[in-house]
Amino acid sequence: MDVSDAGFHKIYKKNKHQGLEILYDRYKKYVYTLAYRYAGNKEDAMDLTQEVFVSIFKSLDNFKEELSILPWVKRITVNKCLNFLRDRKEAISLNQTIDGDLEIQDLICSPETTESKVQYFDTKQALDAAIHKLSSEERMAVILRHMKGMKYEDIARTMDVPLGTLKTLLHRGRKTIKESMVKDGIWEV
Amino acid sequence: MNCKLDKFLLQDLLEGVIDPLEQLFVEEHLKSCTECRKELTELKLLFWDLNDKSNYDIALPAELDVLKGTILEKVVGTVSKSPAEVVIDIQRKNVSALGTFLNLVPGVKASNKLVKDGVKAAPSAIGKVSKSLVRGTKFLLAQ
Numbered sequence: 415m416d417v418s419d420a421g422f423h424k425i426y427k428k429n430k431h432q433g434l435e436i437l438y439d440r441y442k443k444y445v446y447t448l449a450y451r452y453a454g455n456k457e458d459a460m461d462l463t464q465e466v467f468v469s470i471f472k473s474l475d476n477f478k479e480e481l482s483i484l485p486w487v488k489r490i491t492v493n494k495c496l497n498f499l500r501d502r503k504e505a506i507s508l509n510q511t512i513d514g515d516l517e518i519q520d521l522i523c524s525p526e527t528t529e530s531k532v533q534y535f536d537t538k539q540a541l542d543a544a545i546h547k548l549s550s551e552e553r554m555a556v557i558l559r560h561m562k563g564m565k566y567e568d569i570a571r572t573m574d575v576p577l578g579t580l581k582t583l584l585h586r587g588r589k590t591i592k593e594s595m596v597k598d599g600i601w602e603v
Numbered sequence: 604m605n606c607k608l609d610k611f612l613l614q615d616l617l618e619g620v621i622d623p624l625e626q627l628f629v630e631e632h633l634k635s636c637t638e639c640r641k642e643l644t645e646l647k648l649l650f651w652d653l654n655d656k657s658n659y660d661i662a663l664p665a666e667l668d669v670l671k672g673t674i675l676e677k678v679v680g681t682v683s684k685s686p687a688e689v690v691i692d693i694q695r696k697n698v699s700a701l702g703t704f705l706n707l708v709p710g711v712k713a714s715n716k717l718v719k720d721g722v723k724a725a726p727s728a729i730g731k732v733s734k735s736l737v738r739g740t741k742f743l744l745a746q
């Protein structure tokens with residue numbers, strides 16, 4: 415069902431359940447694809463999608479009807495993503511102190527995962543890997559700009575950073591991705 | 604690596620977010636600097652790939668629809684279902700029980716995987732050829 419924001423609020427007031435279903439179906443693709451690109455795997459993307467929609471549904475009663483829904487959904491998704499990795503990084507460093515550094519060190523240094531052995535023949539895979547080398551803020555900026563095609567001003571507002579900071583994030587992010595793609599030989603003919 | 608030009612200006616040039624005066628300066632500079640022209644070519648390729656929406660294509664997992672029910676239940680509590688929905692639910696449970704049973708039969712999963720692998724292996728050669736063609740075309744266009 416395709417309804418305008420105003421139409422949505424009308425349905426939501428009459429039947430909360432139906433309203434939420436419409437909202438979920440309308441934005442699930444947006445939220446999931448962004449979460450997937452950001453987190454890099456299905457499990458985390460599903461967790462994030464759940465967090466985002468629980469948060470949306472819970473605060474919907476306080477949502478001002480005259481505002482549009484999409485920018486609000488974007489903002490919540492971006493916030494949840496940026497906080498998600500922050501939380502997980504803390505969790506990992508906690509485990510490190512408990513279990514000792516050995517296990518993680520082993521994982522990082524095992525011969526299968528050293529970069530020289532990994533060969534990418536596929537642009538999509540190489541781009542994917544390169545995007546994951548970025549810091550979480552750089553990654554989010556690049557995803558919103560290039561995957562979602564958002565304007566600079568909108569991204570800065572959604573991420574709550576000054577325009578100059580956003581430009582720097584994009585500059586650095588693209589530089590890292592370019593270097594990674596060159597190293598992988600993606601553009602050699 | 605002798606050129607001192609701020610390479611981020613080349614990104615801004617391609618994005619159209621460069622100051623007009625800087626743009627004139629950079630365009631003039633490009634005429635005489637091979638290093639920056641090479642950098643610009645690479646950046647064009649990068650922007651091509653970054654903006655290519657097919658590079659971000661992923662399948663939406665079926666679990667996404669299951670998740671909808673989970674979240675709704677969490678937020679609005681248990682929802683009364685119509686009789687038709689209840690019947691469908693029962694059927695769904697039966698089907699998934701059957702699936703669980705098949706998982707327990709030795710060999711079923713392995714043979715499924717073999718079939719899948721067989722299907723996947725065939726078109727990969729074609730895929731590789733067309734990918735390098737695309738890459739070649741991109742390179743020419745970026746020059």
Ligand SMILES: [Zn+2]
Pocket residue numbers: 606607608632636637638639640
């Ligand atoms: Zn130069």
